[in-house]
Amino acid sequence: MTGKGTDRRRRSSGGDLVTRGGAATIVAPAAAVVAVFLVFPALWTLYLGLTNRGLTGINAANPQFVGLENYTTALSDPALWNSLQVTFIFVSGSAIVGQAVLGFTLAWVFRNWQSWVRRALELLVVVAWIVPSSVVAFLWVAFLDGESGTLNAILGIETEWLLRHPLLSVIVFNTWRGTAFSMLLFGAALNSLPPSYLETSRLAGASPLQQLFDIILPSIKGYIITNLLLISLWTFNDFSPYLITGGGPAGATEVLPIYIYNESIRFGELGFGSAISAIMLVINLLIALSYLRAGRSRS
Amino acid sequence: MAGIEISEITKIFPGEVTALSELDLSIEDGEFFALLGPSGCGKTTLLRTIAGLEPATSGSLDIGDRDVTSLPPGDRNVAMVFQDYALYPHMTVRDNIAYPLKVQKVGREARYGEAEKAGSSLSLDGLMDRRPGQLSGGQQQRVAVARAVACRPDVFLFDEPLSNLDAQLRLEARGFLKQLQKDLGTTTVYVTHDQGEALALADRMAVMDHGVIRQVGTPTELFHRPANVFVAGFIGSTPMNLIPGVLGDGNVRFDGGVLPLNGRGDTGGEVFYGIRPEYITIGDVGDISGTVAITENLGAQFLVTVDVAGQLIRAVVAEGSEPATGDTATVNPDPDRVLVYDRESGELTPGAGYH
Numbered sequence: 321m322t323g324k325g326t327d328r329r330r331r332s333s334g335g336d337l338v339t340r341g342g343a344a345t346i347v348a349p350a351a352a353v354v355a356v357f358l359v360f361p362a363l364w365t366l367y368l369g370l371t372n373r374g375l376t377g378i379n380a381a382n383p384q385f386v387g388l389e390n391y392t393t394a395l396s397d398p399a400l401w402n403s404l405q406v407t408f409i410f411v412s413g414s415a416i417v418g419q420a421v422l423g424f425t426l427a428w429v430f431r432n433w434q435s436w437v438r439r440a441l442e443l444l445v446v447v448a449w450i451v452p453s454s455v456v457a458f459l460w461v462a463f464l465d466g467e468s469g470t471l472n473a474i475l476g477i478e479t480e481w482l483l484r485h486p487l488l489s490v491i492v493f494n495t496w497r498g499t500a501f502s503m504l505l506f507g508a509a510l511n512s513l514p515p516s517y518l519e520t521s522r523l524a525g526a527s528p529l530q531q532l533f534d535i536i537l538p539s540i541k542g543y544i545i546t547n548l549l550l551i552s553l554w555t556f557n558d559f560s561p562y563l564i565t566g567g568g569p570a571g572a573t574e575v576l577p578i579y580i581y582n583e584s585i586r587f588g589e590l591g592f593g594s595a596i597s598a599i600m601l602v603i604n605l606l607i608a609l610s611y612l613r614a615g616r617s618r619s
Numbered sequence: 620m621a622g623i624e625i626s627e628i629t630k631i632f633p634g635e636v637t638a639l640s641e642l643d644l645s646i647e648d649g650e651f652f653a654l655l656g657p658s659g660c661g662k663t664t665l666l667r668t669i670a671g672l673e674p675a676t677s678g679s680l681d682i683g684d685r686d687v688t689s690l691p692p693g694d695r696n697v698a699m700v701f702q703d704y705a706l707y708p709h710m711t712v713r714d715n716i717a718y719p720l721k722v723q724k725v726g727r728e729a730r731y732g733e734a735e736k737a738g739s740s741l742s743l744d745g746l747m748d749r750r751p752g753q754l755s756g757g758q759q760q761r762v763a764v765a766r767a768v769a770c771r772p773d774v775f776l777f778d779e780p781l782s783n784l785d786a787q788l789r790l791e792a793r794g795f796l797k798q799l800q801k802d803l804g805t806t807t808v809y810v811t812h813d814q815g816e817a818l819a820l821a822d823r824m825a826v827m828d829h830g831v832i833r834q835v836g837t838p839t840e841l842f843h844r845p846a847n848v849f850v851a852g853f854i855g856s857t858p859m860n861l862i863p864g865v866l867g868d869g870n871v872r873f874d875g876g877v878l879p880l881n882g883r884g885d886t887g888g889e890v891f892y893g894i895r896p897e898y899i900t901i902g903d904v905g906d907i908s909g910t911v912a913i914t915e916n917l918g919a920q921f922l923v924t925v926d927v928a929g930q931l932i933r934a935v936v937a938e939g940s941e942p943a944t945g946d947t948a949t950v951n952p953d954p955d956r957v958l959v960y961d962r963e964s965g966e967l968t969p970g971a972g973y974h
Binding site: 514516517519520521522523524525526530534535538539541 | 671693698701718770
């Protein structure tokens with residue numbers, strides 16, 4: 321194993337085909353594009369976060385360097401802590417519990433069904449995924465509407481869902497929208513399991529639950545971590561609850577991206593918004609690192 | 620310990636594919652029984668039906684004195700070793716071997732004890748804390764066998780367990796499997812498409828084709844007296860010569876001459892003259908002569924193919940005595956070893972041949 325590994329490393333660093341300079345030349349155009357569209361905006365955001373730059377007015381024309389003032393203001397702002405809390409509930413509720421658990425359950429339940437039934441169901445779920453967010457948001461607004469919403473009509477009651485259960489509403493909305501991805505990924509993971517794994521445990525007399533916890537979940541741990549990493553980052557950065565509730569009522573659904581949008585664009589505090597973006601960037605990195613760490617410990 | 624009684628087992632897969640057709644088979648207690656056949660013949664389906672992984676469409680199956688036809692796999696007390704070994708990559712060797720015992724709620728101490736014992740009987744000492752990914756193919760195969768051994772089943776089921784090993788290891792593994800089975804005395808059903816493996820391992824074996832059993836017997840019986848041309852062609856490292864001819868007065872005539880028979884007086888009828896390449900000698904004198912078409916080096920022996928009036932006849936000769944390609948040579952079958960098959964039905968006709 322190790323012998324092979326070092327061998328491969330030696331071969332690649334030896335550079336049989338191209339020299340290091342040649343390789344750099346080949347990569348340069350792509351690196352330039354990445355630099356212009358990713359690295360520069362990120363650095364620019366970090367810089368803006370240190371100024372009092374505004375969207376309009378004097379601070380737009382002549383921003384002042386304010387050091388870490390934006391950060392100290394943000395960290396003492398209850399709205400930021402509220403937003404972090406809302407985001408945490410939104411991510412764990414809609415991504416981890418909603419999309420991942422529901423997606424796995426669907427994949428698990430469908431796995432033994434006739435293939436055409438499975439295809440049809442998968443198609444249905446994927447449609448929910450590929451419909452644009454704005455359309456889905458509109459559908460949910462119509463569905464949850466207090467006066468003429470479909471849900472109330474079905475239940476025969478009149479509830480202002482978006483006002484009485486705003487966070488739950490956006491969690492259900494995001495779960496509905498994103499479950500397809502988890503289902504497809506877990507479906508592929510389950511398909512990749514050799515049938516003999518489960519047959520061996522069936523021969524030993526394992527119940528379906530024992531099979532699930534002893535064999536299936538540990539065997540697809542890598543897929544689970546990758547999936548959780550992707551969907552929690554996507555959900556963490558997701559702006560679409562804005563399309564349903566606008567972040568309200570009273571900040572009840574003001575996830576971090578909406579908070580930043582409100583501060584930067586609606587209130588015109590570009591510098592302040594940038595500082596929070598930088599905080600968000602750090603949280604993103606922490607999420608990614610923790611998953612990667614969990615993934616590495618598996619072998 | 621238990622024998623297996625299979626009666627009129629039929630398995631039809633969705634789409635009207637008949638994998639097993641009213642199959643009867645009885646396997647003795649403690650026997651090493653091989654199921655041999657080409658791919659798609661139903662041998663693996665039969666094994667999986669015994670395991671309970673495939674429910675039989677009809678028929679009944681007894682293991683020991685229990686009717687297990689409708690029991691789930693976990694209640695049949697059988698253990699199976701799969702072709703891909705089915706070792707769990709996230710468990711250590713010890714946990715893999717102990718897993719069936721864990722499912723059966725055997726305490727931690729007891730099941731690790733059993734695992735150690737099974738492991739060391741298969742020379743896995745020192746590997747117990749490794750993961751399957753850190754083992755060689757041969758070691759993985761032994762772990763899979765140890766897992767089957769540890770739960771002390773009534774029956775071992777092997778599904779081509781050696782086919783992922785290289786030739787050298789396969790020979791070694793074959794030896795220890797046979798030894799292990801003799802030591803444990805557990806009834807064993809072993810599926811393979813390799814006739815050499817079946818001959819080497821089995822106490823008795825069955826040759827299957829298209830969901831039916833074509834012949835059951837000891838390896839010696841099947842090698843010396845294949846009951847039909849299918850078995851004749853399947854068993855033996857070089858297939859039997861089946862020369863189409865007409866049964867004459869104590870011999871078989873074909874375009875290239877007259878082939879000798881012993882102990883048969885009947886005449887008439889289109890037959891195959893069956894003779895193993897090992898029982899033909901090549902020489903300068905004799906009635907049947909032809910041109911040497913191909914010689915193949917088998918190591919200590921040579922496989923010589925002689926073209927006799929358009930009919931290719933294969934013979935195995937000792938190294939050093941092989942003719943050169945293009946030479947003229949005579950073909951001399953040993954009349955005591957000849958088997959005569961009816962050409963229409965493909966069945967062995969009584970009389971001539973080795974008994």
